[in-house]
Amino acid sequence: MKADKIVLRKMQLNLKAPFQTSFGTMTVKDFYVTEVHTKDHIGYGECVADIDPLYSEETVKTCMHISEDFLIPWLFEHGELSHPDEIGKLFAPIRRNNMAKSALEGAYWDLYAKEQGIPLAKAIGGTKDKIEVGVSIGIQKTIDDMYRLVDTFLNQGYRRMKIKIKPGQDVEVMTALREKFGDIPMMADANSAYTLDDIEIFKELDKLNLLMIEQPLAHDDIFDHAKLQKQLKTPICLDESIHSLEDARKAIEMGSTRTINIKIGRVGGISESKRIHDLCQSHGIPVWCGGMLESGIGRAHNIAITSLDNFKIPGDTSGSSRYWQEDIINPEVIVSPDGTIDVPAGAGIGYQPMPELLDKYTVEIKEFKR
Ligand SMILES: O=C(O)CCC(=O)C1=CC=C[C@@H](O)[C@@H]1C(=O)O
Numbered sequence: 189m190k191a192d193k194i195v196l197r198k199m200q201l202n203l204k205a206p207f208q209t210s211f212g213t214m215t216v217k218d219f220y221v222t223e224v225h226t227k228d229h230i231g232y233g234e235c236v237a238d239i240d241p242l243y244s245e246e247t248v249k250t251c252m253h254i255s256e257d258f259l260i261p262w263l264f265e266h267g268e269l270s271h272p273d274e275i276g277k278l279f280a281p282i283r284r285n286n287m288a289k290s291a292l293e294g295a296y297w298d299l300y301a302k303e304q305g306i307p308l309a310k311a312i313g314g315t316k317d318k319i320e321v322g323v324s325i326g327i328q329k330t331i332d333d334m335y336r337l338v339d340t341f342l343n344q345g346y347r348r349m350k351i352k353i354k355p356g357q358d359v360e361v362m363t364a365l366r367e368k369f370g371d372i373p374m375m376a377d378a379n380s381a382y383t384l385d386d387i388e389i390f391k392e393l394d395k396l397n398l399l400m401i402e403q404p405l406a407h408d409d410i411f412d413h414a415k416l417q418k419q420l421k422t423p424i425c426l427d428e429s430i431h432s433l434e435d436a437r438k439a440i441e442m443g444s445t446r447t448i449n450i451k452i453g454r455v456g457g458i459s460e461s462k463r464i465h466d467l468c469q470s471h472g473i474p475v476w477c478g479g480m481l482e483s484g485i486g487r488a489h490n491i492a493i494t495s496l497d498n499f500k501i502p503g504d505t506s507g508s509s510r511y512w513q514e515d516i517i518n519p520e521v522i523v524s525p526d527g528t529i530d531v532p533a534g535a536g537i538g539y540q541p542m543p544e545l546l547d548k549y550t551v552e553i554k555e556f557k558r
């Protein structure tokens with residue numbers, strides 16, 4: 189693989205409805221698409237950083253800066269790459285900045301699969317032809333709004349409901365949902381909003397037979413999570429705390445997590461995601477794929493990684509229509525009534541980014557030539 193042009197396409201898509209978590213509310217999705225051009229192909233990636241440093245310290249702007257000033261010049265200096273696994277090694281001297289790295293690495297993975305003429309899922313080592321999916325539901329103003337959404341998504345076939353919680357909107361909401369919908373697969377995501385002092389809240393949540401509680405404690409913690417896990421029968425799932433294979437190893441050894449939400453961007457790319465997947469598999473720990481409200485391009489990468497064996501729990505990869513009036517790929521991502529998405533059989537990501545839609549939602553474009 190030898191790219192002669194890399195394009196960073198800053199884009200904006202309006203969400204169908206605001207998405208609220210314990211740390212903020214999003215109404216517009218700002219992101220950028222990466223394009224890696226050779227004579228014959230374009231590989232596509234997506235940067236999942238947000239406009240503000242709330243979920244993660246990275247932002248759209250920091251990622252563009254790291255890409256323009258470091259990663260892209262390094263890629264051009266390097267010459268020919270024979271496998272996308274080499275990119276992680278090339279970028280390794282730069283600390284963290286995982287979302288910036290991943291946006292470029294993902295485009296090279298797509299390019300690699302296209303050059304081989306195989307689906308990205310196959311290139312990664314995926315074995316499934318369908319993946320099971322769930323949906324993530326933001327904090328709502330009223331419990332009736334929450335009932336209506338859960339009902340809608342259950343009717344659409346989604347196999348797992350992830351409910352955002354925050355102090356003051358936790359036990360009551362989760363208990364009401366359990367009473368209303370019975371034994372549906374359901375979990376809570378706290379996005380780091382609690383501390384060990386909130387143990388009584390967790391003991392109440394522990395009575396609700398939840399699939400898991402995601403990232404209850406600090407975004408940079410694995411120590412207190414181990415203490416909390418010892419007091420709960422509900423599995424804890426780490427999200428924000430896991431940035432690498434090393435983080436995953438330590439969290440598993442300490443007993444801080446019984447499953448991991450793998451987000452390709454948060455851990456620096458597909459190669460590191462696969463290593464975390466393999467480590468978890470060797471410990472008998474199932475994983476699932478987290479979402480970052482991606483456009484169809486990032487969604488396609490999530491589908492590909494979820495085709496690996498040990499992605500055993502339905503993830504956040506909902507259909508394009510969950511967030512977007514119109515996605516930028518053809519076909520859009522469709523969830524079947526049985527709550528699955530077909531892993532595409534075409535080469536690369538298997539969905540075609542549509543030039544006119546890319547242009548329609550692009551707010552700034554930067555081109556880099558070798
Ligand atoms: O993409 C999706 O549908 C998942 C959305 C989701 O739950 C999250 C996306 C981005 C940051 C957080 O708010 C959150 C998460 O913590 O998993």
Ligand SMILES: [Mg+2]
Pocket residue numbers: 377379402403427428449478
């Ligand atoms: Mg989360």
